[in-house]
Amino acid sequence: xxxLESVEQTLGTALGRGSAVxxxxxxxxxxxxxxxxxxxxWGVLDRLLESGDVDFDTVxxxxxxxxxxVLLADGLAAGGRDGAREKLTHFWERLSRNAAFGPFGSTxxxxxxxxxxxxxAWARLLSPYQYNPLDVNPLRTLLNxxxxxxxxxxxxxxxxxxxxxxxxxxRARIFANxxxxxxxxxxxSCLPLFHHAVTIDDIAYWDGGYSANPPLVDxxxxxxxxxxxxxxxxxxxxxxTPTSSREILRRLDQITFNASLQTELETLERQIDRSxxxxxxxxxxxxxxxxxxxxxxxxxxxxxxxxxxxxTNLDWNFLTTLRDHGRAAAxxxxxxxxxxxxxxxAAAPLEASYAP
Numbered sequence: 001x002x003x004l005e006s007v008e009q010t011l012g013t014a015l016g017r018g019s020a021v022x023x024x025x026x027x028x029x030x031x032x033x034x035x036x037x038x039x040x041x042w043g044v045l046d047r048l049l050e051s052g053d054v055d056f057d058t059v060x061x062x063x064x065x066x067x068x069x070v071l072l073a074d075g076l077a078a079g080g081r082d083g084a085r086e087k088l089t090h091f092w093e094r095l096s097r098n099a100a101f102g103p104f105g106s107t108x109x110x111x112x113x114x115x116x117x118x119x120x121a122w123a124r125l126l127s128p129y130q131y132n133p134l135d136v137n138p139l140r141t142l143l144n145x146x147x148x149x150x151x152x153x154x155x156x157x158x159x160x161x162x163x164x165x166x167x168x169x170x171r172a173r174i175f176a177n178x179x180x181x182x183x184x185x186x187x188x189s190c191l192p193l194f195h196h197a198v199t200i201d202d203i204a205y206w207d208g209g210y211s212a213n214p215p216l217v218d219x220x221x222x223x224x225x226x227x228x229x230x231x232x233x234x235x236x237x238x239x240x241t242p243t244s245s246r247e248i249l250r251r252l253d254q255i256t257f258n259a260s261l262q263t264e265l266e267t268l269e270r271q272i273d274r275s276x277x278x279x280x281x282x283x284x285x286x287x288x289x290x291x292x293x294x295x296x297x298x299x300x301x302x303x304x305x306x307x308x309x310x311x312t313n314l315d316w317n318f319l320t321t322l323r324d325h326g327r328a329a330a331x332x333x334x335x336x337x338x339x340x341x342x343x344x345x346a347a348a349p350l351e352a353s354y355a356p
Contacts, residue, residue, distance in 0.1 A: 017226070017290075017291060017292060017293040018226050018227045018291070018292070018293025019226060019227055019293075022336075023051075023053050023054055023333075023334045024054065024225070024226070024227035024293075025053065025054060025055060026054075026055055026057055026224075026225045026226070026227065027048075027054050027055070027056060027057065027225055027227050027228070027229055028056070028057045028058045028059065028060075028219055028220075028223040028225040028227070028228045028229070029056060029058075029059040029060070029061075029069075029228075029229050029230075029231065030059075030060050030061075030065075030214045030215070030216055030219055030228060030229070030230040030231070031059065031060065031061040031062070031064075031065030031066075031068050031069055031214055031231050032062065032065050032213055032214050032230070032231060032232050032233050032234055032261065033061075033062040033063025033064045033065045033066070033188075033189070033207070033208065033209045033213050033214070033233075033234065033257065034063070034064055034065075034233035034234040034257070034299075034311055035063070035064055035311030035312055036064075036310075036311050036312060036313050036314050036318070036319060036322070037064070037233040037234065037299055037306065037309070037311050037322060038063075038064030038065065038067065038068055038233060039092055039318075039319040039320070039322035039323050039326070040231075040233050040299040040302070040303065040322040040323065040325060040326040040329075041064070041065060041068045041231045041233055041299075041326060042068060042088050042089075042092055042319075042322075042323050042326060043322065043323035043324060043325060043326020043327040043328075043329075043330065044231050044297055044326040044327070044329060044330040045068060045072055045084070045085075045088060045326075045330075046085050046088060046089075046323065046326070046327055046330075047326070047327040047328075047330035047331050047334070048330055048334070049081040049082075049084050049085050050081070050085065051334055052081065053334065054334075056072070056076075056157075056158045057158065057159065057223050057224055057225040058158065058159040058160075058161065058219055058222050058223040058224075058225070059072060059073065059158055059159070059160055059161070060160075060161040060162070060163070060174075060214045060215040060216070060218065060219040061160075061161075061162055061163075061188070061214050062162070062163045062188055062207075062208035062209050062212060062213045062214040062215070063188055063189045063207055063208060063209050063213070064189070064233070065213075065214050065231070065233075066162045066163070066184075066185050066188040066189065066208065066214075067091075067143075067185060067189065068088065069160055069162065070143075070147050070149075070152065070160065070162070070180065070185055071084070071087050071088050071091050071146070071147065072084050072087075072088065072158070073152055073156045073157070073158050073160055073177075074087060074146075074147045074148055074151060074152055074156070075087030075088065076156075076157045076158065077148075077151050077152065077155050077156050077157055078148070078151070087146065090146065091142070091146050092319055092323070093316075094142060094146070095142065095314055095319075096314045096315065096316045096319055098138055098142065098314075099314035099315075127193075128192075128193065128194055128195050128196055129196060132195070132196075135195065135196040137186065137195055139186060139189065140182055140186055143182040143185055143186070144182050147182075149180060149181045149182065152177055152180055153177055153178050153180070156177050159176070159177060159222055159223075160175075160176065160177050160180060161174050161175070161176060161215050161218055161219055161222060162174070162175045162180055162184055162185065162188050162208070163175075163188055163208030163211065163212035163213070163214060163215045164184065164187035164188045164190070164198070164200075164205040164206070164207070164208045165205060165206045165207060165208055165209075165210040165211040165212075166203060166204070166205060166211075167192075167197050167204040167205060167206055168203070168204065170210065170211060171211060172208060172211035172212035172215065172260075173203075173205070174212070174215050174218050175188075176222075183198055183200055184200065186198050187200060187205035187206075187208075188205075188207065188208040189207060189208075190205060190206050190207050191206070191207050192206050192207070209234075209256070209257040209260070210256065210257075210260070211260055212260050212264070213234070213257050213258070213260045213261050214230075214261070215264070216228075216230070216261070216264040216265065216267075216268060217264055217267055217268060217271075220268065220288070220289070220292060221285070226288075226291045226292060226293060227292075227293050227295065228292065228293070228294050228295065229295045229296065229297065229333075230261075230294065230295070230296040230297075231296070231297050231299075232261070232296060232297070232298045232299060232300065233299040233300075234254055234257045234258055234311075235254050235299075235300045235306050235307035236254070236258050236298075236300055237300065237307065254307070265294075268289075268292075268294070271289055272289050272290075272292065274286070275287075275289035275290045276290060295333070297326075297329045297330060297333055298329075299322070299325070299326070299329075302325045302326070302328065302329040303321075303322065303325045
């Protein structure tokens with residue numbers, strides 16, 4: 001080992017990662033999309049809010065993750081931690097009740113994995129411009145009734161980053177607080193087989209899960225926290241090769257909606273590796289990356305059978321079961337030792353996930 005390599009290794013060891021105490025008092029969140037599996041994230045947030053030990057810096061979200069992110073921010077702005085918990089619960093209760101009205105009454109169609117359902121099999125033969133010419137989407141009404149978007153623009157206690165995918169080039173656009181309204185959340189949640197593309201400033205958008213599920217690199221750049229918690233809810237692994245049409249479609253959706261997250265994790269890993277070099281000492285971005293600790297809570301590891309579940313299922317018993325598993329996973333994460341949760345390289349989360 002030459003002198004330069006020795007200095008770089010010493011610096012990397014000495015700097016440490018994340019908060020010096022556990023649990024970290026200052027945390028950024030990355031909330032993945034996954035339809036009704038977002039109830040697991042509801043549970044994670046509920047337990048973190050209940051603990052009172054963690055304050056949030058910046059939250060990124062896509063699709064169901066975007067919905068949970070804006071509910072969290074608006075609830076905190078309106079009534080603090082208790083207000084956020086109440087808002088999350090009330091929204092998911094209403095979401096479940098609305099599901100009883102059928103395909104156009106259900107708001108579950110922002111769900112990756114929804115292609116496995118019978119309605120979506122029909123949707124593959126007809127476009128939403130044919131079977132839903134008026135672009136009926138009850139989620140718009142629900143969002144506008146539950147969230148004060150003007151309050152988010154001026155008094156949100158946390159920074160928000162919401163991802164949607166530009167139809168024209170397939171690239172992600174990341175919307176910040178001042179830009180976020182119901183259309184932005186709908187764009188982030190827009191599965192093209194179920195809904196018309198959402199147009200914002202004359203640009204058409206589809207679900208953010210195709211390009212950033214959720215945004216990570218932008219989150220790290222925007223956040224001041226040294227700890228980042230990724231809440232993953234779209235199943236990553238498959239025990240068996242699917243053979244039926246329904247199983248194949250579900251698995252394709254799962255792979256598609258995890259691909260962007262894997263890409264961003266690999267990008268962060270490369271950036272973290274470069275930040276350890278002596279040449280990166282003068283860069284503020286490199287200093288931030290050297291301190292960064294990436295953690296994850298995985299619904300797949302906490303909830304048996306998630307890969308075979310239906311992400312459009314809004315039955316209240318199913319949602320509350322997911323919520324309870326999310327709460328338990330968050331409680332275990334909060335109680336865990338830092339050494340068990342820090343992901344020193346971004347490609348490692350599958351092995352380093354923390355679940356009860």
